[in-house]
Amino acid sequence: MTTASMPMLDTYPKSINLDRAKLAATIDALRSCAQACTACADACLSEDMVAELTKCIRTNLDCADICDTTARVLSRHTGYDANVTRSLLEACATACKSCGDECAAHAGMHEHCRVCADSCRACEKACRDLLAVMT
Amino acid sequence: MTTASMPMLDTYPKSINLDRAKLAATIDALRSCAQACTACADACLSEDMVAELTKCIRTNLDCADICDTTARVLSRHTGYDANVTRSLLEACATACKSCGDECAAHAGMHEHCRVCADSCRACEKACRDLLAVMT
Amino acid sequence: MTTASMPMLDTYPKSINLDRAKLAATIDALRSCAQACTACADACLSEDMVAELTKCIRTNLDCADICDTTARVLSRHTGYDANVTRSLLEACATACKSCGDECAAHAGMHEHCRVCADSCRACEKACRDLLAVMT
């Protein structure tokens, strides 16, 4: 598995109690999803029918904030607290599920929602896969 | 109860299915805690014994990111998704507990850790109080 | 001058080459503005005339992100790099001016835009006041 975060993780000077390739893949999925949600919110704001997309915009903004924060927390291994990581991954998977469902409902009409829904699904799966090996 | 967020919340044009004063107090506690944790991380970096404070710094950075994101999510009420909010509040209370415990362990030696621990305790309580009225 | 950030700044273990009261006041103005802009964006999304407020929402989101980041950078004093701080304060003052102008244009119709415009004006002034004593 090749990911953008992997070269940096390979340089980490101490042990990490998680599979590094899986961790890097999750961080990359989180960063991609945060970017897709930020862009989708703005694309929705540019649609003529923006009044019908306000729930989608709000969910996009929430998901972007939560994914960015989760990527940051997963990137810190010093004094690793599994309880914080686990509960945040749960919240993030919930946000990705919610945003993925909302975007999927508009995917037939708006291509940006289709791309964003795919990103949310991939990110939700990455969060749940990481949770599965943590417990 | 007077809080900095209250004047803005008072102008919200639609109904909010949470007590506005309690919501504003929680947002204010989250913002204060994010600020305290950001400052405490930097103060720890300035201590001569920084090598013994690396876990505290990491926990401070995690808590700051999670509190800022939770404040943002709580500030969005359109199409309110209780599942996302609830799971994020749980994660945030967990992070505040973890950071409050870590800072409390250094409170006798570092005044910034004492101030930060108090802020984390207050924020954890605010998150749990809001969770209690949501369910 | 009493501000929420002052108790924490008072505990900083090393010297800070800026007036602490002015620095704390700026950080507080930045945090308040970030919160006002986040809330105003969401309030705009709840207005029936949201289609006429998309520029305001976008400016609110930009200003919120920039103010939060500037508050964080100002809270870090170790190895203080004046060039970074100064250029970021310039960018932040520019964002606050832009958002304040846009919100002021809707202030007569939307109370949340009026409150947010006031917060942006105060934050722009705080950034420029701090810049003035840095040079």
Added chain:
Amino acid sequence: MTTASMPMLDTYPKSINLDRAKLAATIDALRSCAQACTACADACLSEDMVAELTKCIRTNLDCADICDTTARVLSRHTGYDANVTRSLLEACATACKSCGDECAAHAGMHEHCRVCADSCRACEKACRDLLAVMT
């Protein structure tokens, strides 16, 4: 040029007054740099000689926050305000220069600083390239 942000940008429903491939490349460079800086700060915290790396950690944290915020602002095109974008890109290039210089000074000893310095250089260049076509 292929970048992760390009598929999403291709779906944007309105015109964008910037070259889309160049914009996508800049957003990707910003996201990569934010991630590298976040990871480098934590790797520095794990080094035995952390006391000599506190300036590097602080610069990493500043650069990560500024790059993430700049990526978000560049992802919003509605009502595009060139003054805000330009001043933020200037601040971001300054932060990347500062962090790149600091990390480069430790690159011989710490591989994570070498990888991070490269990411900062690439991001600084991307910001300046985009600024060059904006004016």
